Amino acid sequence: MHSFLYRANAVLTFSVMVLAAICAMASFSDYLNVPSPTAHLKVVNINWLQKQPNGNDEVSLKLDISADLQSLFTWNAKQVFVFVAAEYATSQNALNQVSLWDGIIPSKEHAKFTIQTNNKYRFIDQGSNLRGKDFNLTLHWHVMPKTGKMFVDKIVITGYRLPETYI
Amino acid sequence: MGSIHLNQVARFCGGAPALITYQPAHAERVLLLPSLQVEKSKSKREKNEQGKRERKMGWIGETMDSIRSLQIRQVLNQAVSLGMIVTSALIIWKGLMCITGSESPVVVVLSGSMEPGFKRGDILFLHMSKDPIRAGEIVVFNVDGREIPIVHRVIKVHERQDTGEVDVLTKGDNNFGDDRLLYAHGQLWLQKHHIMGRAVGFLPYVGWVTIIMTEKPIIKYVLIGALGLLVITSKE
Numbered sequence: 001m002h003s004f005l006y007r008a009n010a011v012l013t014f015s016v017m018v019l020a021a022i023c024a025m026a027s028f029s030d031y032l033n034v035p036s037p038t039a040h041l042k043v044v045n046i047n048w049l050q051k052q053p054n055g056n057d058e059v060s061l062k063l064d065i066s067a068d069l070q071s072l073f074t075w076n077a078k079q080v081f082v083f084v085a086a087e088y089a090t091s092q093n094a095l096n097q098v099s100l101w102d103g104i105i106p107s108k109e110h111a112k113f114t115i116q117t118n119n120k121y122r123f124i125d126q127g128s129n130l131r132g133k134d135f136n137l138t139l140h141w142h143v144m145p146k147t148g149k150m151f152v153d154k155i156v157i158t159g160y161r162l163p164e165t166y167i
Numbered sequence: 168m169g170s171i172h173l174n175q176v177a178r179f180c181g182g183a184p185a186l187i188t189y190q191p192a193h194a195e196r197v198l199l200l201p202s203l204q205v206e207k208s209k210s211k212r213e214k215n216e217q218g219k220r221e222r223k224m225g226w227i228g229e230t231m232d233s234i235r236s237l238q239i240r241q242v243l244n245q246a247v248s249l250g251m252i253v254t255s256a257l258i259i260w261k262g263l264m265c266i267t268g269s270e271s272p273v274v275v276v277l278s279g280s281m282e283p284g285f286k287r288g289d290i291l292f293l294h295m296s297k298d299p300i301r302a303g304e305i306v307v308f309n310v311d312g313r314e315i316p317i318v319h320r321v322i323k324v325h326e327r328q329d330t331g332e333v334d335v336l337t338k339g340d341n342n343f344g345d346d347r348l349l350y351a352h353g354q355l356w357l358q359k360h361h362i363m364g365r366a367v368g369f370l371p372y373v374g375w376v377t378i379i380m381t382e383k384p385i386i387k388y389v390l391i392g393a394l395g396l397l398v399i400t401s402k403e
Binding site: 005023027078079090091094145154 | 303304322326331340366368396
């Protein structure tokens, strides 16, 4: 009854339970944090807007991204994945989300940043609907925890417009 | 009269031997009672001895019987407790499948393509709701012709106006390019049916148990054997 294996099993079970409880508490503590991130997104320049040989429109643009995501970092946050996506609707598609830039913020010290960049991923439409298209720029963040639940949210900034003609 | 007296005395003195000294006149009756008692005790003793003899006679058979019944009981008990362990694990797994709506609610990360977010050996909890898939979500998807599902992030979504079907493009955070090279030959987009679930929770390191056990099956068998022994031996 009180063999070595039996005791080892009991100790192991107990320690696993304690560890699980601590992990759950760490994850729940994230709910106590009410983040207040800010973001400014600006299209500095439309480099070009062209129709690919296969008929899809593609645009290249330069973005100015500045954000303060420091409040997202709790003690349970391992990193914050942040990305900027263009969102627009066409007659064919109810929603198009195209990621333009992303980055990994490893710590709170790097969470306040300003960056000027060309789009990292290609901005291609399914079809040729990009001329004169209104679109939103959305800054998404994905808080990846040390343990537990992942948190996702975004800031939508509306009112961007692509040029009427191919350039 | 005498009997009443005797009773009274007995009550006062509390014992038969005292009666003899205090009330000699009633000796006959007094003696009668002890003799009866003796007779009674004799008969008891005899019975006990008889019983002992009977027991001695069938000692081997009886112990065999008791051992046999005990063993059957024990074996049944162990079978039941083993069954309880197996079924409760099954209940938890199937229950998770029902709650999360994903056919594999817990997955282990095998590659480093999502580092530093997810490392090899981390565990992800999946959820598959009716909600449409959106950019930024980490999804687990199956590609035709690949046995092992992949965990990557959605970077592009195109959702149809009329049918609501989605075209999804994924990329590993740690990979340089998108996943089109990983997809089946000529496949440009993932559809809804490729996606097994989206990651909602994260637990580090726990998946190493699974990885070690699948890569070194001997450890698995040793562990299962040890656990089985533990269940069998820990009867009380």
